[in-house]
Amino acid sequence: MKYDVAIIGGGPVGNYLADLLAGEFNIALIEAKTSFGGKACTGIIGAESYEKLNLPREAILNEFTGAVFYSRIQSFEIKRKTPQAYIVDRKVLEKSLAERAIKKGAEYYMGTKFLGFKNGKALVQRFNERFEIEADFYVGADGVSSKVAQEIGAKTEAEFLSGYEVEVVGEFPRKDFVEVWVNKDINDEFFMWVAPVNESLARIGTFGSYDVLMRFLRLKLLNETKIIEIKAGNVGLGFRKPWVKGNVALLGDAALQIKPLTAGGIVYGMLCAHALRHAIRKNDLSIYEKLCGDIKKQIAFGLRVRRLFKALDQEKIEKLFEILSSKEAIDVIENYADFDDHRKTITALVKQPRLLAKALRITPMLLRYLV
Ligand SMILES: Cc1cc2nc3c(=O)[nH]c(=O)nc-3n(C[C@H](O)[C@H](O)[C@H](O)COP(=O)(O)OP(=O)(O)OC[C@H]3O[C@@H](n4cnc5c(N)ncnc54)[C@H](O)[C@@H]3O)c2cc1C
Known part of the structure; x- marks a missing residue:
């Protein structure tokens, strides 16, 4: 069978696009992993965007109404009456979006790795079996180290950072506040964050090195032996070009649609998914990048602020x-x-x-x- 659109990568953004397109187009989603979730990601998503994007409520673990910003010697607090951000379970988020898409007719190829394009088709491998999937359009939503980006010759001069995050048991009485620590004596690459999941569990992370994260943990009087999960992953801050070549488009982290100030990529990727749907409907991928103009401006601005921070x-x-x-x-x-x-x-x-x-x-x- 030939599909209208084959989406390569079933992270939050690929699944979101599958849900947007399914029902209107024949969709194949190709995901290398055998199950969803598992990626290093704190899972903080702005509440307003969450509602606008109609994301599944069952993925929400906790709500934040405020944030406390700490430097080396001082702090200040921002607070609002309503939730400003949610922390989500990525596995539930991805699974729920996949479920929605499949119910509307999308076909999923789990445990199936995209290897490259061959004669205009996607060559994939599931365990020992190799086969081809054909579509009118291909979308690379396969993350920061995108194989699809490599296949279309996309290039970048982005700054790549290694992120480390731990889930740690402790006491977090102000569970509706995120902590943001800006202290170059500990980490001159990035800020550190503490995002409570509940009153006794928080996700604590930074970009830089694991050692730096452990120093920060000790400063917070938290113990390494109370860590119940460690995750590591990369982000790329900058532009990867082009986002489109022929009938192939890049989306989400594959296109580096990431906020340079916080390294959050879920919302920008999903907003660009709407632009991509529009381009697919018009049968013209060449308008996609222009439709993402606002996101590009946000990224360019974020990069300037990042340079200032550095x-x-x-x-x-x-x-x-x-x-x-x-x-x-x-x-x-x-x-x-x-x-x-x-x-x-x-x-x-x-x-x-x-x-x-x-x-x-x-x-x-x-x-x-x-x-
Ligand atoms: C430590 C850390 C904390 C973060 N915290 C946040 C946060 O709080 N909020 C936020 O918005 N963002 C956060 N991010 C960024 C966020 O994780 C990404 O922006 C987001 O995951 C992008 O989603 P995506 O679907 O584009 O890519 P991904 O989530 O990377 O998904 C890509 C999918 O493609 C699949 N894939 C890869 N290669 C192939 C292949 N060859 N064939 C088939 N499938 C393939 C992968 O298995 C994966 O499932 C964080 C990142 C890090 C590292």
């Missing part, structure tokens, strides 16, 4: 924390903060003349990076 030393970060913990800044953040639109939040802050003037006194290069 250029700052901890002393300057402490001074910026002083500004951010002022009532004026907190009011702006609480009013404008958008979990998935970092540009909106940061632009709202730099639009306040007093805040901008203070920040420029600390780091004049702010203008070069942000404005």
Whole structure:
């Protein structure tokens, strides 16, 4: 059978696209693993996007109404009345989306690895058996080390980071708050996060090295022997080009549709899935990248902020924390903060003349990076 669309990769984004397209198109989804889940991912997704994208509620493990930001010597808190983000069970998320897609007619090839394109067909292998799957369009949703991207000759100069995350048993009484620690003395690559699953379990992670994560754990007075799960994985911050070649498109981490500030990729990938559906409906993949223009702008902005973060030393970060913990800044953040639109939040802050003037006194290069 020839399919309309073959999706290679059944992570959250591939499954989401399968669900979007199934019923309207004949869909094949090819997933190398024999079951869903297992990827290193904290599973934090902005609540507003979660509702808009109509993601399965059964995957939600906990809700966050606020965040506490810590530097080396100070902290401030942002809080809202309603949940701003959820932490999800990735396996349940992927399985529920797959279930929805299959009910609408999508055909799934689990335990089936995409090996490459041969005569316009996808050559795949399940255990010892090799066979071909043919489709009008192919979508590479096969993650950051995408084989599909390699096959179409996509190139990148992105910054690749190794992420480490542990699930640890401890006491997390404020289970509706995420902690974000910005301390270059511990990790100059990235921030550290603590995301409670409940009052006695949290996902704690960072990008950099496992050693750094363990140092942070000790600082939090948590014990390595209370870890019940360790996960490691990579993200790529930057652009991979092109996203389309002929009848093949890249989606999600395969296209590096990832927020450079937080390394979250689920929402951007899913938003781009909508653009891709539109392009497939029009039978014209060449419009896909243009339709993702907003996401591209978000990524470009995030990369500039990341460059700024890398250029700052901890002393300057402490001074910026002083500004951010002022009532004026907190009011702006609480009013404008958008979990998935970092540009909106940061632009709202730099639009306040007093805040901008203070920040420029600390780091004049702010203008070069942000404005
Ligand atoms: C430590 C860490 C924490 C993170 N935390 C968050 C977070 O809190 N929130 C967030 O939004 N993002 C987070 N991310 C990023 C997030 O994990 C990715 O953006 C997200 O998984 C992208 O989804 P995807 O479906 O595009 O790719 P993936 O989840 O990577 O899925 C790709 C799928 O393709 C399959 N595959 C690969 N190669 C082949 C092949 N040759 N043939 C067939 N199948 C193949 C894989 O088995 C996999 O199932 C985190 C990442 C890391 C490393």
